[in-house]
Amino acid sequence: MSPSTVVAIATARQRGLMPLTLIVVAVLLLLALRSDPEAGTQVFSGLSGAWFVVLTLVVGAGLLSEEIESGHAQLVLLRPLTRAQWVAGRFAGAAAIVTAAGAAAWVLAFAMAVARGEPLLLGARLAVLPLALVQAFAWLSVFCVVGAVTPGWSNVGLVAVAYVGWKVLKFTVPLALRQPDLAPVLETIDHYCGPQDSMGTAMQIARGERLVVSPALWNLFGMAAAWLGTVELFKRRELARRRA
Amino acid sequence: MTTAPALEARGLSKSYRTPGGGRLVAVDELSFEVKPGEIVGILGPNGAGKTTALQLSLRLLHADAGESKLFGLDPEDLAARRKVGYAPDAPLFPRALTGMQVLHFHGDLLGLDRARASTLVDQLDFGEASRRQTATYSRGQLQRLGLAQALLGEPDLLLLDEPTAGLDPAGVAQVRDILTGVRARGGAVLLNSHLLSEVERVCDRVLFMKNGRCLHTHDVRTGGHRVEVRLANAGQIAVRLRERMPDGAVDGDRFRIPVAGADVVPPLVKQLVELGAEIVEVKLGGAELEELYLTLVEGRQ
Numbered sequence: 001m002s003p004s005t006v007v008a009i010a011t012a013r014q015r016g017l018m019p020l021t022l023i024v025v026a027v028l029l030l031l032a033l034r035s036d037p038e039a040g041t042q043v044f045s046g047l048s049g050a051w052f053v054v055l056t057l058v059v060g061a062g063l064l065s066e067e068i069e070s071g072h073a074q075l076v077l078l079r080p081l082t083r084a085q086w087v088a089g090r091f092a093g094a095a096a097i098v099t100a101a102g103a104a105a106w107v108l109a110f111a112m113a114v115a116r117g118e119p120l121l122l123g124a125r126l127a128v129l130p131l132a133l134v135q136a137f138a139w140l141s142v143f144c145v146v147g148a149v150t151p152g153w154s155n156v157g158l159v160a161v162a163y164v165g166w167k168v169l170k171f172t173v174p175l176a177l178r179q180p181d182l183a184p185v186l187e188t189i190d191h192y193c194g195p196q197d198s199m200g201t202a203m204q205i206a207r208g209e210r211l212v213v214s215p216a217l218w219n220l221f222g223m224a225a226a227w228l229g230t231v232e233l234f235k236r237r238e239l240a241r242r243r244a
Numbered sequence: 245m246t247t248a249p250a251l252e253a254r255g256l257s258k259s260y261r262t263p264g265g266g267r268l269v270a271v272d273e274l275s276f277e278v279k280p281g282e283i284v285g286i287l288g289p290n291g292a293g294k295t296t297a298l299q300l301s302l303r304l305l306h307a308d309a310g311e312s313k314l315f316g317l318d319p320e321d322l323a324a325r326r327k328v329g330y331a332p333d334a335p336l337f338p339r340a341l342t343g344m345q346v347l348h349f350h351g352d353l354l355g356l357d358r359a360r361a362s363t364l365v366d367q368l369d370f371g372e373a374s375r376r377q378t379a380t381y382s383r384g385q386l387q388r389l390g391l392a393q394a395l396l397g398e399p400d401l402l403l404l405d406e407p408t409a410g411l412d413p414a415g416v417a418q419v420r421d422i423l424t425g426v427r428a429r430g431g432a433v434l435l436n437s438h439l440l441s442e443v444e445r446v447c448d449r450v451l452f453m454k455n456g457r458c459l460h461t462h463d464v465r466t467g468g469h470r471v472e473v474r475l476a477n478a479g480q481i482a483v484r485l486r487e488r489m490p491d492g493a494v495d496g497d498r499f500r501i502p503v504a505g506a507d508v509v510p511p512l513v514k515q516l517v518e519l520g521a522e523i524v525e526v527k528l529g530g531a532e533l534e535e536l537y538l539t540l541v542e543g544r545q
Contacts, residue, residue: 006352013345014338070336074304075393078330079353080322240304240332 003081004089011093015059016100024055025101032105033112044132044199048105055101056136057160059094060143061153064234069151074239084231091144091227098136102129124206131198131216138195138219141226148233159194166193195219248316249277250327250401250432255310256300258293258456270296272456273310280400283423283433285443287537288453294436295333297453298403301434302330314401326354329399333406333436335390339379343370343389346378347396354397364392368418383410395422402426405436420446444533452540459540462533469528471509473499476522484519503528 015021031048044052064087067073077086106129113120139159147155170190174182196215204211258271271293278284286294299305301312303319314324337346347361365374370392373385381389387410394402402423408416423433423446437443443450444464452459474497475481482494492501499521503512506528513526 001352003353006349010338010341010349014340017340067338070338071332071334072337074299074332075330075335075350076353078302078304078325078328079350080326081353082320082322236306238305240299 002085003079004085004092007076007081007086007089008092008096011063011090012096013093015063015094016097018058020058021055021097024051024058025104027051028055028101028105029108032108044102044105044128044135049132049199052102052105052132052136053139056098056139057143057156059097060140060147061156062147063090063094063140063144063155064147064230065151065153065155068237068239071240077239083234087144087148087227087230087234091140091230094140095133095137098140099133102133102136121206124202127205128199128202131202134216134219134223135195135198138222138226141223141230142194144230145226145233148230148237163194166190191215191218195222247280248313249279250282251276251278251301251312251314251403251434252316253277253297253301253310253312256297256307256312257309258296258300258305258307269456271300271307274300274453274456274458275310276451276458276461278401278432278434280432281427281430282449283427283435283447285447285450286434286436286453287438287440287443287450287533287541289541292453292541293456294453295405296456298330298405298434298436302328302403326397327400328403329394329397329401330403331387331390331394331405331407333409334383335386335393337378337386337389340377342377343374343381343385343392346389347374347392350393350396356397360396361392364395368392369414384412384415387411388415391419391422399426400431402431402433403436404433406438407435408437408439408442416442440533440537450533452537454541460536462536464533469503469506471501471503471512472527473501473513473516473521473523474525474527475499476524477520481520485516485521488519489515497524 028048028051031051064073067076067090073086077083081089106125110125142159143155146158150158170183170186173186174180191214196218198213198216198219201211201213201216203209254275256271256274257269259267259269262268274293274297276284286297288294296305300307300310301319302314303312312319314321314328317324319325337343341349344361344365347364348358351358351361365371368388368391370385370388373381373388378386378389387407391404391407394404404419404423407419411419420442423435426433427448435443435447448463448465450462450464452462476497478494478497478499485492485494485499489501492499499516501512503509509526509528513523516523
């Protein structure tokens with residue numbers, strides 16, 4: 001087994017068995033059971049989608065800093081593995097929890113659709129899971145890059161504040177400055193600020209519309225960039241707890 | 245061909261910003277080495293920089309200046325890390341995992357058979373606790389788990405930070421056996437401890453640290469031993485002892501004198517009896533570690 005795999009398995013076990021994670025997963029599965037004509041594609045949109053983001057937040061909170069602050073990371077990183085391998089393992093462990101929970105919700109929603117005789121929308125259904133996972137992984141990557149330099153669970157707090165702050169600014173600045181022309185400019189910038197909602201692609205498949213895959217591609221690009229950033233920032237971080 | 249030291253530190257320095265805006269020097273141009281087959285102890289008061297020295301040596305902290313090498317390699321070199329075991333002061337582990345799961349995790353990272361973890365658990369009398377989550381562990385049990393993970397890969401260099409803190413007397417004796425066992429197979433040990441008696445018993449060399457600096461390196465083995473003799477009539481023969489044995493010193497009812505080794509004790513006792521000493525007790529100890537400590541670190545004469 002590669003060192004990253006060993007770290008990933010331990011991370012998945014450690015964070016997957018946290019009571020909070022188990023509660024969030026249970027609610028996600030309950031939401032997947034609800035009756036909805038487009039349940040197959042909506043399993044990661046609307047309320048379910050928001051709850052899927054909550055799961056990502058819970059799993060990504062303090063993903064790196066928790067181990068550093070407990071002092072365990074210094075013991076692990078004295079083993080023959082690089083910091084990049086450790087970061088990859090922590091990320092993969094968190095991603096495995098999100099994947100398992102997402103796949104279970106997807107299967108439940110599919111089974112309920114079949115049981116209720118709802119339209120199967122196979123193309124959309126098959127596309128929605130990877131699209132949702134790529135989006136979730138992109139958010140996890142953002143939590144990782146911020147968590148490489150921040151303490152405790154503040155990584156998700158900072159990202160949430162920045163996200164809400166940007167959304168508020170985007171709507172209020174054109175109004176406050178009485179510059180309606182600014183709105184489309186800010187909307188364009190918004191497409192490059194953090195992970196994008198790629199669920200629209202699944203809906204486009206369901207409706208037979210022209211596909212726009214740029215949000216999913218942007219999420220993939222963001223993941224790669226964030227991973228590189230995380231490793232570079234994490235290399236500068238001291239592992240020992242300061243006693244001075 | 246010369247063998248590279250297991251650990252070599254050259255001019256390590258580290259300072260921290262303090263809340264008042266000043267700087268606290270934790271380690272100041274510290275240089276030392278630990279050779280294979282040697283146990284080196286670090287002694288010093290709280291805040292002397294002992295733990296920081298260990299962490300800088302392993303690159304767990306970034307040094308402001310200086311460098312360290314493990315087996316002649318960079319501390320982040322994976323080949324060097326494979327040979328190192330480290331047990332920090334007050335180790336903490338993921339609370340949801342059992343002790344055995346923690347050991348399996350570290351063993352998997354080292355590519356070891358899982359039987360190795362079971363062997364260590366038995367060796368450290370840790371069987372029952374290893375099946376419980378680490379969240380339920382006492383300080384002593386965490387210490388034992390910390391030791392077990394450090395010993396897992398049979399390291400050629402073992403760094404221990406206060407390994408006996410929180411351990412019962414049996415645990416302290418086990419640590420002593422482990423350290424001498426590592427030395428016997430040619431391994432090197434850097435031991436950070438407050439216990440002078442333990443350091444004196446197992447270490448080959450001792451670094452005295454204060455305010456981040458190494459004040460003195462004392463060679464315990466070649467530094468000689470000391471005989472302490474309790475006398476019933478110390479006051480009466482004190483002058484005679486000073487005249488005939490000027491290396492010795494009378495302190496209350498005790499006469500202390502440095503000696504080369506245990507074999508000179510019988511002739512020394514004979515000589516004392518001939519001088520009229522009424523001997524109550526004779527003790528052969530290591531070199532004057534306590535006195536050195538008090539003189540160097542505490543500044544007492």
